[in-house]
Amino acid sequence: MELSDFHIGLEFVASAGFRWRCTDVGTRTVLAIQIDRRDPNWYQGPPYIAKEVVFDEHEIAHCHLTNADAVSAALKDHQTMTHPGYPSAVVTRMLEARHAQPYPHSGVLRFDRCRPDGEILHPFAGRQEEGEWVVELYLPFQEDYEVMPERNFIALPRVTPADLRARAAKKNG
Structure with missing residues (x-):
């Protein structure tokens, strides 16, 4: 994804398939809270009870709108990967x-x-x-x-x- 894809309230996938909700969009970063609890009260805000996490340009590039998009990107990366990996x-x-x-x-x-x-x-x-x-x-x-x-x-x-x-x-x- 790109910074321009984000808006407050957008839910997206990042970091090993975890779901996040955008809480703020800056000039170079996005703030988001992880959607990992059943109780919706964790997500009332701002300010939020859940910890807001900063996503920088590097992390934003690895975000996806859906799990299917994340899997497709991972498959493409694997097929074109030049990095030898880690035993x-x-x-x-x-x-x-x-x-x-x-x-x-x-x-x-x-x-x-x-x-x-x-x-x-x-x-x-x-x-x-x-x-x-x-x-x-x-x-x-x-x-x-x-x-x-x-x-x-x-x-x-x-x-x-x-x-x-x-x-x-x-x-x-």
């Missing part, structure tokens, strides 16, 4: 590392980044080393791990679909 052992390691030490800059972990050589870096945890925050990374195309100072990681550009296609072509070529 179960890698997911386990990433989750264990994420919960081993609280990391106060969770926004750093939201987006993959691209190194100048085209390598894709997936951040999954942060920790302090010698008084400095470092980001633990998984390199999905190399199936390997690295650690990078947080300041260096956030200076890299976010991964785009073109970056993924280029990296996949490099691996397959």
